[in-house]
Amino acid sequence: xxxxxxxxxxxxxxxxxxxxxxxxxxxxxxxxxxxxxxxxxxxxxxxxxxxxxxxxxxxxxxxxxxxxxxxxxxxxxxxxxxxxxxxxxxxxxxxxxxxxxxxxxxxxxxxxxxxxxxxxxxxxxxxxxxxxxxxxxxxxxxxxxxxxxxxxxxxxxxxxxxxxxxxxxxxxxxxxxxxxxxxxxxxxxxxxxxxxxxxxxxxxxxxxxxxxxxxxxxxxxxxxxxxxxxxxxxxxxxxxxxxxxxxxxxxxxxxxxxxxxxxxxxxxxxxxxxxxxxxxxxxxxxxxxxxxxxxxxxxxxxxxxxxxxxxxxxxxxxxxxxxxxxxxxxxxxxxxxxxxxxxxxxxxxxxxxxxxxxxxxxxxxxxxxxxxxxxxxxxxxxxxxxxxxxxxxxxxxxxxxxxxxxxxxxxxxxxxxxxxxxxxxxxxxxxxxxxxxxxxxxxxxxxxxxxxxxxxxxxxxxxxxxxxxxxxxxxxxxxxxxxxxxxxxxxxxxx
Numbered sequence: 001x002x003x004x005x006x007x008x009x010x011x012x013x014x015x016x017x018x019x020x021x022x023x024x025x026x027x028x029x030x031x032x033x034x035x036x037x038x039x040x041x042x043x044x045x046x047x048x049x050x051x052x053x054x055x056x057x058x059x060x061x062x063x064x065x066x067x068x069x070x071x072x073x074x075x076x077x078x079x080x081x082x083x084x085x086x087x088x089x090x091x092x093x094x095x096x097x098x099x100x101x102x103x104x105x106x107x108x109x110x111x112x113x114x115x116x117x118x119x120x121x122x123x124x125x126x127x128x129x130x131x132x133x134x135x136x137x138x139x140x141x142x143x144x145x146x147x148x149x150x151x152x153x154x155x156x157x158x159x160x161x162x163x164x165x166x167x168x169x170x171x172x173x174x175x176x177x178x179x180x181x182x183x184x185x186x187x188x189x190x191x192x193x194x195x196x197x198x199x200x201x202x203x204x205x206x207x208x209x210x211x212x213x214x215x216x217x218x219x220x221x222x223x224x225x226x227x228x229x230x231x232x233x234x235x236x237x238x239x240x241x242x243x244x245x246x247x248x249x250x251x252x253x254x255x256x257x258x259x260x261x262x263x264x265x266x267x268x269x270x271x272x273x274x275x276x277x278x279x280x281x282x283x284x285x286x287x288x289x290x291x292x293x294x295x296x297x298x299x300x301x302x303x304x305x306x307x308x309x310x311x312x313x314x315x316x317x318x319x320x321x322x323x324x325x326x327x328x329x330x331x332x333x334x335x336x337x338x339x340x341x342x343x344x345x346x347x348x349x350x351x352x353x354x355x356x357x358x359x360x361x362x363x364x365x366x367x368x369x370x371x372x373x374x375x376x377x378x379x380x381x382x383x384x385x386x387x388x389x390x391x392x393x394x395x396x397x398x399x400x401x402x403x404x405x406x407x408x409x410x411x412x413x414x415x416x417x418x419x420x421x422x423x424x425x426x427x428x429x430x431x432x433x434x435x436x437x438x439x440x441x442x443x444x445x446x447x448x449x450x451x452x453x454x455x456x457x458x459x460x461x462x463x464x465x466x467x468x469x470x471x472x473x474x475x476x477x478x479x480x481x482x483x484x485x486x487x488x489x490x491x492x493x494x495x
Contacts (some may be wrong), residue, residue, distance in 0.1 A: 021052050022041055024349060026043060027124075027125075028122050029049070029121045031065070031081060031119050032117065032118045033486075034137075035065055037470060044123075047125055048060070048094050048362045050094075050095070063093040064092060067089060067093055072087075073252060074106045074119075078108050079108070079119060080114055080117075082108040084105070084107045084108065086105050086106070087103070088103050090103075092104070102124065104122075106119055128275070134166050138286070139162075139164075143289075145158060152186065152294040153187060154347075156187035159187065159262075162262070162283060164176050166282070167264055167276050167280070170265055171190045171265070172187070172262070173185065173188045174261070174262050174263075176291065177261075184214045185214070194240075198237045199212065214231065215250075216261045218252075220248045221277075222246040226239070226248055243266065244267060245268060245276065246321050247263065247272050247276065248263035248264075249261065249277070249284060252288060253288050253291065254288070259291050262283060317414060319351075321351075321369070321412075322409070325410055354383050354384050356383035358383075359382035359383050362380075363382045371401065375400060377397070377400055379398075380395075381394070381395050381396070391417050392419040395416045399413060400411055448486070452487045455483040456484065457487075458481035459476050459477075460476075460480060462479070
């Protein structure tokens with residue numbers, strides 16, 4: 001209302017105010033006390049498409065007066081009570097027979113004695129407000145799609161459609177930049193599939209430096225692709241689909257890195273009108289949010305896939321246990337031979353039920369010791385039940401997450417099947433035991449062989465001395481034969 005009052009004062013002042021009214025961006029239309037057109041500034045003529053002067057403009061003013069009369073006759077009411085008023089949504093007649101809906105301020109024009117001598121109407125260009133409403137509407141739909149987990153292409157199609165609604169002169173195109181710097185079409189709702197395929201082939205080719213990649217380097221206005229060298233490589237594609245003009249802006253993520261580009265392609269050569277580039281800029285942050293969100297989701301899925309590969313490569317299961325509630329989340333190998341719970345929350349007691357009864361108490365005790373001692377992690381070996389009812393050896397290793405006071409909150413880690421390792425260790429121990437027994441046997445046999453050598457020597461001596469005594473010779477022969485058999489046995493032990 002303050003704006004209307006200021007305009008009212010200008011309208012009823014001397015002719016020097018004409019220059020000020022001409023410079024105003026707001027439309028101003030003034031009626032005298034007889035409701036005849038008294039003034040109409042250039043902004044009103046431009047916004048309503050009225051003739052600049054003459055009878056045709058007077059006829060447009062009469063249609064405006066009639067339209068206001070049908071909406072409560074704000075002109076006569078303002079003349080009658082000399083009070084300003086505002087019409088929030090009124091349709092003003094345009095020169096082409098259409099209408100422009102605006103918020104209209106009505107202010108009385110008072111002479112020096114305070115008598116109302118006319119009414120000044122003022123209104124702003126509704127395009128910025130309509131653009132803002134369209135942006136908010138598109139933003140709400142796009143954010144809803146993002147929150148629902150919709151595909152990035154669908155989200156960017158919505159953003160591109162919103163851009164086309166704000167700039168009906170062109171066809172919206174949103175490009176994504178890959179890790180290798182190559183562009184590809186992510187959204188082009190009003191362009192044919194053949195254009196998408198042709199652009200992607202061009203962007204992947206050697207001529208990309210002369211065309212597509214320029215769309216991401218800086219804001220770019222090419223009034224005529226056919227005459228501008230900056231997009232020379234796009235000319236055949238543009239001719240094929242009847243395109244001439246191209247205006248583009250890079251899309252940057254929250255860190256300022258270029259992740260793509262938004263462009264408007266036109267079917268005629270043209271410079272952007274006032275507000276066209278600003279309309280494009282409205283949608284760049286929304287497109288950036290959608291792209292960043294998708295890339296974060298992709299990174300998360302990649303991390304989950306890597307985790308699954310790690311589990312399948314070396315672990316039977318990965319587990320996240322909430323130590324406060326005693327509940328666990330399991331993610332195990334589909335081919336695991338152990339009797340794990342499905343991929344869902346399961347009670348701590350269910351994990352314990354799979355542990356061999358002889359190992360259960362020590363396993364629990366070692367975990368409690370690690371928790372109470374403030375240890376950063378925990379490790380334990382125990383036997384766990386297999387699906388076939390037998391038990392296998394596992395290594396359970398985890399990290400303990402604690403709060404700022406050192407209280408253990410979660411236990412995150414994995415279980416590895418070490419049954420084959422334990423079996424190999426047992427075989428190694430058995431071999432080592434056998435080797436020890438062999439070394440002991442060899443030592444004993446060697447010492448025994450030394451004793452037998454003495455016995456054999458003495459038996460032979462007795463046998464020689466008893467040649468004339470047959471009974472003694474027989475005894476010496478028996479001793480010698482027994483000692484020889486003992487010597488043969490020691491040789492076999494030493495072999």
